Amino acid sequence: MSDGNGIWVVDFGGQYNQLIARRVREANVYAEIVPYEKCMERLAEAGAHPSGIIFTGGPNSVYEDGAPGLPASFFELGIPVLGICYGAQLMAQVLGGKVVSPDFKEYGRVRIYRGPGSGPGNDTSSILFDGIDLSDAYCWMSHTDYIERVPEGFAVTSRTDNCPTASLEDAARGLYGVQFHPEVHHTPFGQQLLRNFLYNACGCTGDWTMANFAKQKVAEIRETVKGRKVLCALSGGVDSSVAAVLTHEAIGDNLTCFFVDHGLLRKDEGDQVMEVYGRRFNMKIHRVNAADRFLSKLKGVTEPERKRKIIGEEFIRVFEEESRRLAAEEGGIDFLLQGTIYPDVVESGGGGGGAAVIKSHHNVGGLPDDMDLQLLEPLRLLFKDEVRAVGEELGIAPELVWRQPFPGPGLAIRCLGEVTEDKLKIIRESDAILREEIDAYNEALFKKLGARRYEGTTEEEKAVWQYFTVLPDIRSVGVMGDARTYDYAVGVRAVCSVDGMTSDWARLPYDVLETIAGRIVNEVPGVNRVLYDLTNKPPGTIEWE
Numbered sequence: 001m002s003d004g005n006g007i008w009v010v011d012f013g014g015q016y017n018q019l020i021a022r023r024v025r026e027a028n029v030y031a032e033i034v035p036y037e038k039c040m041e042r043l044a045e046a047g048a049h050p051s052g053i054i055f056t057g058g059p060n061s062v063y064e065d066g067a068p069g070l071p072a073s074f075f076e077l078g079i080p081v082l083g084i085c086y087g088a089q090l091m092a093q094v095l096g097g098k099v100v101s102p103d104f105k106e107y108g109r110v111r112i113y114r115g116p117g118s119g120p121g122n123d124t125s126s127i128l129f130d131g132i133d134l135s136d137a138y139c140w141m142s143h144t145d146y147i148e149r150v151p152e153g154f155a156v157t158s159r160t161d162n163c164p165t166a167s168l169e170d171a172a173r174g175l176y177g178v179q180f181h182p183e184v185h186h187t188p189f190g191q192q193l194l195r196n197f198l199y200n201a202c203g204c205t206g207d208w209t210m211a212n213f214a215k216q217k218v219a220e221i222r223e224t225v226k227g228r229k230v231l232c233a234l235s236g237g238v239d240s241s242v243a244a245v246l247t248h249e250a251i252g253d254n255l256t257c258f259f260v261d262h263g264l265l266r267k268d269e270g271d272q273v274m275e276v277y278g279r280r281f282n283m284k285i286h287r288v289n290a291a292d293r294f295l296s297k298l299k300g301v302t303e304p305e306r307k308r309k310i311i312g313e314e315f316i317r318v319f320e321e322e323s324r325r326l327a328a329e330e331g332g333i334d335f336l337l338q339g340t341i342y343p344d345v346v347e348s349g350g351g352g353g354g355a356a357v358i359k360s361h362h363n364v365g366g367l368p369d370d371m372d373l374q375l376l377e378p379l380r381l382l383f384k385d386e387v388r389a390v391g392e393e394l395g396i397a398p399e400l401v402w403r404q405p406f407p408g409p410g411l412a413i414r415c416l417g418e419v420t421e422d423k424l425k426i427i428r429e430s431d432a433i434l435r436e437e438i439d440a441y442n443e444a445l446f447k448k449l450g451a452r453r454y455e456g457t458t459e460e461e462k463a464v465w466q467y468f469t470v471l472p473d474i475r476s477v478g479v480m481g482d483a484r485t486y487d488y489a490v491g492v493r494a495v496c497s498v499d500g501m502t503s504d505w506a507r508l509p510y511d512v513l514e515t516i517a518g519r520i521v522n523e524v525p526g527v528n529r530v531l532y533d534l535t536n537k538p539p540g541t542i543e544w545e
């Protein structure tokens with residue numbers, strides 16, 4: 001990275017810390033999240049200075065007892081700082097300004113004006129607002145306190161009707177602050193403002209691209225592995241697939257993948273994984289056909305958590321057996337490759353670069369104690385959208401790189417009650433029909449919006465994010481060709497979401513729903529009724545079990 005150590009996003013407990021880091025990376029500058037407690041310690045490490053620092057917002061008031069803070073000396077290091085919301089207030093207070101708690105709170109989309117004083121104006125020169133026209137502009141506010149008086153040396157560069165300091169800067173010292181949130185889409189000039197900070201204030205060049213990342217990682221993996229052997233549990237999901245293709249590019253046949261087919265996959269999924277990664281990418285993959293093993297363990301089990309537990313444990317058993325067999329046949333294995341990505345690292349407390357708590361892989365869940373494998377996690381620094389971009393750089397087909405999430409326990413948690421081969425068949429067939437129809441609907445929508453893929457922005461949130469069928473284990477009476485039927489009902493789940501944490505049921509057009517229901521009833525034997533799930537999350541979860 002020629003942009004030094006990139007940008008640190010110093011976390012004061014704001015809800016947008018990951019979003020800020022993503023926005024910086026969208027401007028092609030590397031960003032990492034550093035908890036504020038670790039900031040001084042990290043700065044003391046030789047050569048660890050970042051090109052710039054962004055303070056996030058946070059839930060506290062700067063004058064509260066025990067509110068998170070940093071010493072005044074921090075601002076004398078010569079590193080450009082951009083404080084956002086709480087971050088701006090903290091900087092102002094530490095440097096001698098005044099932060100107060102006014103009677104009103106400002107929340108939502110708010111008209112913003114350039115410069116201090118009353119009435120609109122565009123007269124104050126500013127590095128942050130370079131090239132940004134505020135003559136008819138809005139920003140996103142969410143605060144209870146504001147900066148009433150800026151510290152000496154600072155100029156007020158914008159305001160709102162209720163907030164006298166919407167932004168402040170002291171360009172000579174490289175210190176900047178904004179009361180609003182430039183990282184959210186509701187501040188339309190926000191990305192330009194962040195770019196001004198990164199390029200004009202911090203002197204970044206913008207060399208963080210996924211092409212550079214892939215090239216650098218391949219060299220790094222080669223250097224780390226040095227001809228030794230790496231093992232990977234490939235699920236066919238985006239993260240493990242991109243990690244495997246990247247590593248294969250670096251070390252070729254020194255990478256061995258296991259693909260455990262637990263018999264709970266979607267229609268043709270197992271064959272597709274083998275075709276793409278085995279044949280097209282020419283990777284060494286062992287397909288372990290363990291469907292019978294999993295189904296016999298699940299026999300008679302109806303309780304959802306038991307199902308999940310059985311599948312997780314059985315997966316580890318298969319993985320253990322296969323890795324031991326491989327070690328016996330081919331000699332020692334030194335590394336285990338995992339598709340850990342940055343949100344996993346941040347959520348498990350590793351964002352500070354200290355000793356990271358390593359989360360066990362969703363699909364592996366645990367490792368044989370006596371195997372003593374080193375972990376290889378080449379995607380540890382990347383957000384999901386960056387992982388997809390690396391996948392595209394490596395030549396993985398868009399339909400695989402952009403695939404919807406699929407749970408580790410597979411169709412077992414979409415088959416309510418006991419899991420049987422007959423019921424799985426109904427889910428597989430109906431799910432394939434649903435996917436065909438919604439994929440076509442999504443494609444048409446992307447075309448209309450001029451969007452490349454599902455990217456989670458406001459307009460595109462209308463696209464369906466995850467969609468599948470479930471078998472609720474109920475049968476009902478119907479009539480087909482003058483004869484009475486007594487068959488299964490299939491549930492259709494289709495949701496709009498950004499990250500799966502919350503979701504809305506998808507407002508699919510009636511004609512799309514009609515086609516889906518008609519095709520499922522006509523084409524899937526054993527089904528005579530189709531139900532559409534109208535539950536949001538919360539209170540429902542996306543999966544039914």
Ligand code: XMP
Nearest residue numbers: 362405406407408409466500537541542543
């Ligand atoms: P829920 O059902 O909790 O799901 O609303 C949220 C998202 O997580 C996925 N999901 C899983 N993914 N292993 C996974 O890798 C699992 O056990 C699992 N359970 C749920 C679900 O598909 C949705 O996208």
